[in-house]
Amino acid sequence: MRPCDEFIIDDPGELGDILAQLAADPSAPPRTYNRLQAIWARQVGDDIELSYLASAAIGEPFRLWRCRVSPGAEVPSLSPIVALAGSYEREVRDLYGIDFAGALDRRSLIFHHAKASGAPSQDQQVPIAPSAPTIVESPDLQLLRFGPVRADVVESARFAFSYAGEGIIHLETQLFYKYRGMEKLFEGTTPMMGSILAERVSGVDSVAHAFAFALACERAAGTEVPERAQQLRVLLAELERIYNHLHYFGLLAKLTTLKVGDAEGHYLEELAKQANASLTGSRFLRGLITPGGLRRDLDVSALEPVLVDLEERVQGYLGTLNGTRSYLDRIETTGVLETHVALAQGATGPIERASGLDRDLRRDHPYGGYDRYQFVVPDASAGDARARALIREEELFASFAIVQQILKRLDHGPIRVPFEAASLTGEAEGLGWVEGTRGTLIYAVYLEDGRLARVKIKEPSFSNWRVFPYTVDGTNMMDYAINEASFGLSLAGNDR
Amino acid sequence: MPLWTYRGLKGGIKTAPWPIAALSTMPGLPEPIVESCPPGCEQCAMSCPTAAITVDQQLTLDQGACVGCNLCVEVCPSSVLVAPPRLARAVENRDDLRRRSGVEPGQPRLHPKGDARRLRKSLFIRHVDAGSCNGCESEIGALDNIYYNLHRFGIFFTPSPRFADVLLVTGPVTNPMYEPLLATYEAMPKPNFVVATGVCAISGGTNGGGDYARQGLGGILPVDLWVPGCPPHPAVIIDALLGLMGRQR
Numbered sequence: 198m199r200p201c202d203e204f205i206i207d208d209p210g211e212l213g214d215i216l217a218q219l220a221a222d223p224s225a226p227p228r229t230y231n232r233l234q235a236i237w238a239r240q241v242g243d244d245i246e247l248s249y250l251a252s253a254a255i256g257e258p259f260r261l262w263r264c265r266v267s268p269g270a271e272v273p274s275l276s277p278i279v280a281l282a283g284s285y286e287r288e289v290r291d292l293y294g295i296d297f298a299g300a301l302d303r304r305s306l307i308f309h310h311a312k313a314s315g316a317p318s319q320d321q322q323v324p325i326a327p328s329a330p331t332i333v334e335s336p337d338l339q340l341l342r343f344g345p346v347r348a349d350v351v352e353s354a355r356f357a358f359s360y361a362g363e364g365i366i367h368l369e370t371q372l373f374y375k376y377r378g379m380e381k382l383f384e385g386t387t388p389m390m391g392s393i394l395a396e397r398v399s400g401v402d403s404v405a406h407a408f409a410f411a412l413a414c415e416r417a418a419g420t421e422v423p424e425r426a427q428q429l430r431v432l433l434a435e436l437e438r439i440y441n442h443l444h445y446f447g448l449l450a451k452l453t454t455l456k457v458g459d460a461e462g463h464y465l466e467e468l469a470k471q472a473n474a475s476l477t478g479s480r481f482l483r484g485l486i487t488p489g490g491l492r493r494d495l496d497v498s499a500l501e502p503v504l505v506d507l508e509e510r511v512q513g514y515l516g517t518l519n520g521t522r523s524y525l526d527r528i529e530t531t532g533v534l535e536t537h538v539a540l541a542q543g544a545t546g547p548i549e550r551a552s553g554l555d556r557d558l559r560r561d562h563p564y565g566g567y568d569r570y571q572f573v574v575p576d577a578s579a580g581d582a583r584a585r586a587l588i589r590e591e592e593l594f595a596s597f598a599i600v601q602q603i604l605k606r607l608d609h610g611p612i613r614v615p616f617e618a619a620s621l622t623g624e625a626e627g628l629g630w631v632e633g634t635r636g637t638l639i640y641a642v643y644l645e646d647g648r649l650a651r652v653k654i655k656e657p658s659f660s661n662w663r664v665f666p667y668t669v670d671g672t673n674m675m676d677y678a679i680n681e682a683s684f685g686l687s688l689a690g691n692d693r
Numbered sequence: 694m695p696l697w698t699y700r701g702l703k704g705g706i707k708t709a710p711w712p713i714a715a716l717s718t719m720p721g722l723p724e725p726i727v728e729s730c731p732p733g734c735e736q737c738a739m740s741c742p743t744a745a746i747t748v749d750q751q752l753t754l755d756q757g758a759c760v761g762c763n764l765c766v767e768v769c770p771s772s773v774l775v776a777p778p779r780l781a782r783a784v785e786n787r788d789d790l791r792r793r794s795g796v797e798p799g800q801p802r803l804h805p806k807g808d809a810r811r812l813r814k815s816l817f818i819r820h821v822d823a824g825s826c827n828g829c830e831s832e833i834g835a836l837d838n839i840y841y842n843l844h845r846f847g848i849f850f851t852p853s854p855r856f857a858d859v860l861l862v863t864g865p866v867t868n869p870m871y872e873p874l875l876a877t878y879e880a881m882p883k884p885n886f887v888v889a890t891g892v893c894a895i896s897g898g899t900n901g902g903g904d905y906a907r908q909g910l911g912g913i914l915p916v917d918l919w920v921p922g923c924p925p926h927p928a929v930i931i932d933a934l935l936g937l938m939g940r941q942r
Contacts, residue, residue: 310868310869345869345870346873346874346877349850349852350820350830350833350834350837352822352825352827352830353873374824374869374870374873375822375824375864375867375870376869376905377824377867377900377901377905377906378903378904378905379900381905382899382902382903389764390742393742393760393762393764394742394899397828397898400826400829400830400831400924401827401828401831403828444831447838455697456697457697457698457700457701458697460701461700461701463835463837463838463839464707464838464839467838467841470835478719478720480832480926481828481831481924483761483762484761492767517696517697520696521696521697687827689825689826689827
């Protein structure tokens, strides 16, 4: 399969016409292909190259439009026709100073705090105004601002609720408190070091990030990874999904005030992490995936009985959870995400699958050898917290099934080929994608003489944080925490 | 709910006895064990993503900057660097994390400061995420699971800094988190402790520096304990907190 069909656009004015085909026709049934996945920019000489990536039908190559513009050029905004483009355009504007004409939302996305801390803006052509969140105010409403330091052990972000009694009128999220400029930190390093960095973008998605990064580098260099390494990578990716989904159920049980369910769910997560540690030495499965294969071989002989035992425990646990009326009462009809909103705002992963969009990169655009395994891709259409939990439950058992298939026919042989990035002269680029625990994760990697010149990370949480507020307005305070947990979002991944 | 009560009782006690075996069985951060470097060999220093290794008169590995990627162990031609089956523990002095061969790791020398001896029995923690990758949050969250069961030591997380004895900070301190972090610290009663948790909070690790984040807590807050690891194992965090209370074994 070709990874990408590319189209070069000379005049940015044509962008709108060409990309109008990406806009969803409200009267047509929702389609999951031809959907904008990401917009990013990079510096090419004095110019800036804009890239627009769209998904394609099952088995078809992705589509990428490129457009080179000079820094002061007028670029039409896609946000009036493709809503989810807004977030990406705001990011490009913050980082590269490109102004998108006709954009619906012109506030800074990343540097909203700019005035407070004097954030740098070294390559900015457009002055960045610190932006206040849109807050609905009225004498009849209460305003609750909280964060960035929030209660409990959670990641930093700021929220403003306008609410009346129990009812939430409007939620405004202010993210990017954790912006570390990860994409920039990649620049100038070797692909080898890059994989260490990729593991540290979002800790609980370490494998997904290292995997997508390695795939992108390998595509750039034309490297073929040995069979055993491919199988072990898939094994690691599914182990990551298992511990993340178990954490998710423990948290849902906690928020629906099931004390024992909370304890048991997090205990199962702990068992999964300990299994990770005895397999790889790292509870987060770090330090293995690298461009060219795996850094060392794994002894999987002890893994099977551990996972059989864990799967049995998980079955008993989820069986009891699903038979608990008080738990179901709290998650059914909570935080409903309608299909057309999921489509228009770019929901991904378990979130879109719970809202009637049947799409999974592992099945639709197989990578890293996923086409050799049989697994179920669940889908649901209710779009509530219950549907999101059901999707994760079935994915959990699908992951156990994939791991068993790998363990049954694991090849012997080398686990690494030399990754000849250093011998690459000139420019090379590659696209790598994985279906992580939280959805579609894409790395676009540009190499220059064997070093990383630009790395773009399209993070699933970035997509889902955009979607999340649409399920909050009009609901109530009591459901908020359950709704947020049911999305299973990563702030480190969103902020990068 | 009776069903869950029955389930809980049937499951039995899952809490691991303290000290947890992981402290001395899990692979820790690499350290130099013998002084037999070939002259002029700097392969480990070259391979390190965080410049944690300096080869001067003697090889020094700063565990406060080490993310445990083990690239140095892989390239070392003479087995000078190894990752022992022993988790790196928290220290009071930043310098104790700079490890040289032949020098035993200084046992953390912890003295409850001021009239903090009253904290021996119970400790309340306010956690602040100052830009972590959420690996640290995952492990700090694990402290509350029944396996580590932090509550049994009388240690609790509190939402309000007003009730907190300990400020547990993760992440390299991003620009927008700088002021909220200081505000949280100012809101805490004295005496209190600041614990830099994880490599990012100690030195910035791989994610600090750059234009958008600082390099850890040094120079920002008075740090009482440095907890190495990327992320630190939950057992290491418990060990550190017990150290603050003067109850470390």
